[in-house]
Amino acid sequence: MAQDMTLLWGSGSPPCWRVMIALEEKNLQGYNQKLLSFEKMEHKSQEVIDINPRGQLPSFKHGDVIVNESYAACFYLESQFKSQGNKLIPDSPAEQALMYQRMFEGLTFYEKLNAVIYYNWFVPEGERHDSALNRNREALVTELNLWEGYLQKLGSGSHLAGPSFSLVDVTVFPTVATLFRFGLSAEKYPKLGEYYALLKERPSVKASWPPHWLENLKGQDTLKDM
Numbered sequence: 285m286a287q288d289m290t291l292l293w294g295s296g297s298p299p300c301w302r303v304m305i306a307l308e309e310k311n312l313q314g315y316n317q318k319l320l321s322f323e324k325m326e327h328k329s330q331e332v333i334d335i336n337p338r339g340q341l342p343s344f345k346h347g348d349v350i351v352n353e354s355y356a357a358c359f360y361l362e363s364q365f366k367s368q369g370n371k372l373i374p375d376s377p378a379e380q381a382l383m384y385q386r387m388f389e390g391l392t393f394y395e396k397l398n399a400v401i402y403y404n405w406f407v408p409e410g411e412r413h414d415s416a417l418n419r420n421r422e423a424l425v426t427e428l429n430l431w432e433g434y435l436q437k438l439g440s441g442s443h444l445a446g447p448s449f450s451l452v453d454v455t456v457f458p459t460v461a462t463l464f465r466f467g468l469s470a471e472k473y474p475k476l477g478e479y480y481a482l483l484k485e486r487p488s489v490k491a492s493w494p495p496h497w498l499e500n501l502k503g504q505d506t507l508k509d510m
């Protein structure tokens with residue numbers, strides 16, 4: 285089954301990492317994969333455009349089925365391989381509702397993070413303002429405090445929707461890992477720190493850890509004063 289699948293991906297891209305964690309969780313190891321370089325603009329190559337006209341990674345194909353949006357691919361894999369590997373959608377209405385709720389909030393979380401760490405990448409030099417970056421940083425702090433509060437309420441050792449690992453962990457963990465890669469302090473955000481420490485040991489997460497993070501253990505310190 286996995287032999288019919290192809291994933292084009294980039295190292296350290298949270299959307300790509302989501303799909304890779306989902307594939308691991310569903311025991312779909314052995315899928316075809318190609319690591320592409322953003323620096324070399326390989327995400328704009330014809331090979332990608334043929335699958336994903338936006339020229340973005342992940343680009344994912346299962347047989348003739350193309351499903352590129354990372355959230356869509358995660359839902360697709362869970363639904364097509366329901367009884368294979370780990371179940372990723374809880375049955376309990378409360379846990380399921382919280383999972384969906386937090387998954388979509390996770391998109392905002394990811395956006396607020398990118399608006400800080402990739403500010404210089406997104407905004408051309410002549411259009412950058414310290415005040416705009418500071419506003420983005422403040423918006424990220426607000427977001428961080430929300431997620432700290434969510435985890436605080438769930439209690440120690442919990443996943444993002446409750447006791448079991450679910451699709452919200454698949455989709456939001458890569459954002460959390462990126463926060464720490466960019467220097468977030470686990471002392472200032474202890475609940476996020478605890479969640480990061482718990483999930484980074486999960487086999488699906490370890491198996492899909494961004495290779496360039498392994499090659500270069502030191503990340504950036506962009507978020508150290510947040």
Ligand SMILES: N[C@@H](CCC(=O)N[C@@H](CS)C(=O)NCC(=O)O)C(=O)O
Nearest residue numbers: 297298299340341342352353354355
């Ligand atoms: N909505 C997409 C977003 C994917 C995305 O933004 N990928 C980035 C890498 S993290 C990318 O390919 N950026 C290059 C570009 O947009 O040109 C998803 O979640 O799958």
